[in-house]
Amino acid sequence: MLSYRHAFHAGNHADVLKHFVLMQVLQYTGQKGKPYWYIDTHAGAGKYALDTGYATQNAEFESGISRLWQATDLPAPLAEYVHLIRQENPDGKLRLYPGSPAVAEACLREEDRMRLFELHPNDFKLLRQTFQHGGRKVMLFAEDGFAGIKALLPPPPRRAVVLIDPPYEEKQDYQRVVTALQDALQRFATGTYLIWYPLLQRAEPQQMIEKLKRLQLASWLHVTLTVQSPSEEGFGMHGSGLFIVNPPWTLPAMLQETLPWLTESLSQDEGASYTLEHHIP
Numbered sequence: 001m002l003s004y005r006h007a008f009h010a011g012n013h014a015d016v017l018k019h020f021v022l023m024q025v026l027q028y029t030g031q032k033g034k035p036y037w038y039i040d041t042h043a044g045a046g047k048y049a050l051d052t053g054y055a056t057q058n059a060e061f062e063s064g065i066s067r068l069w070q071a072t073d074l075p076a077p078l079a080e081y082v083h084l085i086r087q088e089n090p091d092g093k094l095r096l097y098p099g100s101p102a103v104a105e106a107c108l109r110e111e112d113r114m115r116l117f118e119l120h121p122n123d124f125k126l127l128r129q130t131f132q133h134g135g136r137k138v139m140l141f142a143e144d145g146f147a148g149i150k151a152l153l154p155p156p157p158r159r160a161v162v163l164i165d166p167p168y169e170e171k172q173d174y175q176r177v178v179t180a181l182q183d184a185l186q187r188f189a190t191g192t193y194l195i196w197y198p199l200l201q202r203a204e205p206q207q208m209i210e211k212l213k214r215l216q217l218a219s220w221l222h223v224t225l226t227v228q229s230p231s232e233e234g235f236g237m238h239g240s241g242l243f244i245v246n247p248p249w250t251l252p253a254m255l256q257e258t259l260p261w262l263t264e265s266l267s268q269d270e271g272a273s274y275t276l277e278h279h280i281p
Contacts, residue, residue: 003082003196005054005120005122005123006044006045006054006099006123006151006269006277007045007049007054007184008054008055008058008060009057009058009060010048010054010055010059010060010061010062010097010099011050011060011064011065011066011094011097011191012061012063012064012065012175013047013060013063013065013225013239013240013266014196014198014237014240015064015065015097015226015272016062016064016065016068016081016266017098017223017225017240017242018165018194018196018227018240019081019098019099019100019103019192019230019243020077020078020081020250020258021223021242021244021255022100022103022161022163022194023080023081023084023103023106023107024077024248024251024254025159025192025194025244025247025248025251025268026038026042026103026104026108027080027107028248028250028251029161029248030107030108030112032159034157034159035111035112035153035157036112036113036114036155036157036159036160036161037112037113037114037115037155037156037157037159037161038108038112038113038114038115038158038161038162038163039103039114039115039117039144039149039152039155039160039161039162039163040100040101040114040115040116040117040145040162040165040266041117041124041145041148041162041164041165041166041180042103042118042119042145042164042165042166042167043099043100043101043116043117043118043119043127043140043145044099044100044101044102044118044123044125044126044127044243045099045127045130045154046099046102046116046126046127046129046130046131047096047097047098047099047126047130048096048097048098048099049095049096049105050094050095050096050097050188051095051145055097057181058160059197061094061097063225063227063266063268064138064266065082065085065094065097066094066267067265067266068081068082068265069082069094070112071265073261074080074102074199074258074261075258075261076260077238077254077258078258078262080140083106084106085097085098088108089103091230093165100163100165101105101114101116101127101129101130101131103137104161104163105131105134106245107113109138110137111153112132112136112137113137113138113139114134115137115141115152116131116138116139116140116141117140117143117144117145117148117149118141118145118225119142119143119145119195119276120254121142121143124140124142125256127140128140130196131165133135136262137155137161138204144226145164145166146166146176146180146232147252149162149180149184150183150184150187150205153187153188153189153191154183154187154188154191155188158188159190159191160185160188160191160192161191161192161194162191162193162194163193163194164177164180164181164193164194164195165194165195165196166250168197168198168204173203174197174205174207174208175208176206177195177197177208177212178211178212178215181193181212181215181217181245182196184216184224185245189218190245191245191246192245192246192247192248193244193245194243194244195212195240195242195243195244196240196242197198197240197241197243198237198239198240198241199208199224199226199236199237199238199239199240199241200237200238201230201231201235201238204243209222209241210245212243212245213246216247217245217279218246218281219243219245219246219247219276219277219280220243220244220245220246220247220254220281221242221243221247221251221252221272221276221277221278221279221280222241222242222244222246222275222276222278223241223244223255223259223274223275223276224239224240224241224242224262224264224274224275225239225240225241225259225262225264225270225274226239226271226272226273226274227239227266227267227272228251228267228268228271229267229269229271229274238271246262247280249280251278252276252280255276255277259274260262260274261274262274
């Protein structure tokens, strides 16, 4: 199925959590002198217009990035993230939201590289337009990232941050994530892997997390952000989560300081909350 278009959800609460944390991981990885690769298994279009097209239909960004855009009391790590968004909107009006590849591009150094997968033909065209001047730094693949990632691991510099972020349109995506991570760790055990997933009123997300924890990982972190109470009808996403393998050791403390503020700011009702657990020897 290729019906999913991330533009409908661009800049929502899940994007805020995902891209804020991704930025922290990339900045930490870039502190070492050696180059690294950023690999995105489901890259999307790269950047998204918020004032035209799909994003205006549900305007999910209004309860996401817009709330941080207006804030004057941002914690320092979130201020860095919002500054990145402002660089995409130099006139001061929130019109464009950078997806994961654009967030990564802003964090990478000259010696680092990006490898981006996107299967949807229309989004791939947009992705190619976004990175048409990427040069040797960026390579794009119009294929399934779950399969394509195998050929890239281990990367030549033996350092990489990998984002696994499927749409979860199909139930099989949850098991594909587990299988893909299992295979990736066999090929490249020391990489940092970020797995994003939606919080839904169904069993598959929690089952996936339990399977990931059983992979005998040396180091991991799991964070969730719930913005509203689950609907009485049982439908819709009420939050999102990130499961990170080989996370920066600095990440738990930073999140512990930041998540209370972020939860309060993105809250849509009294059901808003967060969880944070980790095993980092």
